[in-house]
Every structure is written in C-alpha cells, then in structure tokens.
Amino acid sequence: QVQLVESGGGVVQPGRSLRLSCAASGFTFSDYGMHWVRQAPGKGLEWVAVIWYDGSHINYGDSVKGRFTISRDNSKNTLYLQMSSLRTEDTAVYYCARDRPNYNVYFDYWGLGTLVTVSS
Amino acid sequence: DIQMTQSPSSLSASVGDRVTITCRASQGFRNKDNLGWYQQKPGKAPKRLISPASSLQSGVPSRFSGSGSGTEFTLTISSLQPEDFATYYCLQHESYPWTFGQGTKVEIK
Numbered sequence: 001q002v003q004l005v006e007s008g009g010g011v012v013q014p015g016r017s018l019r020l021s022c023a024a025s026g027f028t029f030s031d032y033g034m035h036w037v038r039q040a041p042g043k044g045l046e047w048v049a050v051i052w053y054d055g056s057h058i059n060y061g062d063s064v065k066g067r068f069t070i071s072r073d074n075s076k077n078t079l080y081l082q083m084s085s086l087r088t089e090d091t092a093v094y095y096c097a098r099d100r101p102n103y104n105v106y107f108d109y110w111g112l113g114t115l116v117t118v119s120s
Numbered sequence: 121d122i123q124m125t126q127s128p129s130s131l132s133a134s135v136g137d138r139v140t141i142t143c144r145a146s147q148g149f150r151n152k153d154n155l156g157w158y159q160q161k162p163g164k165a166p167k168r169l170i171s172p173a174s175s176l177q178s179g180v181p182s183r184f185s186g187s188g189s190g191t192e193f194t195l196t197i198s199s200l201q202p203e204d205f206a207t208y209y210c211l212q213h214e215s216y217p218w219t220f221g222q223g224t225k226v227e228i229k
Binding site for chain 1: 209
C-alpha cells in the first residue's frame, strides 16, 4: 500500500534551519512528482514546493522562495525539504503528497504530516 | 500567480441539504481539468475527492460532483450526510505556483 511518512519536524528558533524528510513506499517513487504542502495552525492549506519525478524541474511558493530547498533521492525513495532562515510564520504542519500529471494523478496520497514550530 | 477565491468561507447545513461551493480563479484555465477538490477533517490529512475537475476519486460517494470551466468551478454535495461535515478546498494546478482556495467549512445546522 502507498505510504508517505514525514519526519524531521520540531521546535526551532527563528533564523535557524531544519530539514524535513518524506519516506515513500508502496509505489515506484521515481515515477512521481513530489510536493510539500503546509498548514499553519487553524489556517488553510498552502502549497510550498514541487520537484518533478526526475528532479529536472523545481518550483516554489512565493513565501518560501529563496529560503527553502526541495530535493529528492530516488535511490532512497525519499523527499526532502531544507528550510533555512525560518520565520515564526513558517510554523505549520508540513505534508508531502505525490502527483503524476501524465496519468491525471494529483495529490491522491498524502502523508500524516510533521509539525514545525518556529519560536524563540 | 493564479489566485483562487473560494466561497462561502463557511456554511451551516442540515443532513439531506444540497450544498454548493464555488472557486473562482483570477485568470481563465486553458484546461478545465486543472482543478481538484479536497476534503479535510480536523486533525487529519486532506483527502482527494475530485481531480481532475469532474472525475470522482475511487471510493468517493456519488453525491459529490464537480463542474466548471474557465474561471468558475463548483463542488456540489447533492444530499449532505453526517460524515460530510468537514472543510473543503479547491486546488489549481493550471500553473505554478499551485494555489488552494481559502477553504469552506461545512458545519451542522
């Protein structure tokens, strides 16, 4: 069965860095684009970043551009999000989700999320 | 960037009611299928309902339907059931950065 498991969240001070991971199983990871989506406490969903199946294309939301870096290791079936210069407004649950546009598959599976709290 | 304006932000409805949620895009879509609808219950990850715009996810009840094109898209629940009380989001994947609507919280009247 398809599983996406995020990890790496925690409490971090403003200005510091944190790396999130998303371990994938139950499907051919290298066939799918992967995304990060976040949700601040009590707020709506915000798309964060995408990396295509082969890593050839990357795009970011405006609020994280220049501070966050998405990457993947297809040999380890793992997606990453390197977050730098963290701000209090980055506090959120971070989800990973997959897509496969050529098969009209968009966010059919999500992880359970990992909570990042940015606070002094 | 494409902005998605979702309305209403919340609604109260009774079991059996017909409910319609609308997402309006700040610019027209070249492909009407570049929109999806997601349901989220408290403390849970979102769940895909409809994506592309009118294709029901396997296992999702047929009381849910999606329609629309251009700049206006709708999610309709034909007869609201107790398990449908949740928050609903649209998502555009017409162009990067992808954007969600602000969400519609469906509450029990």
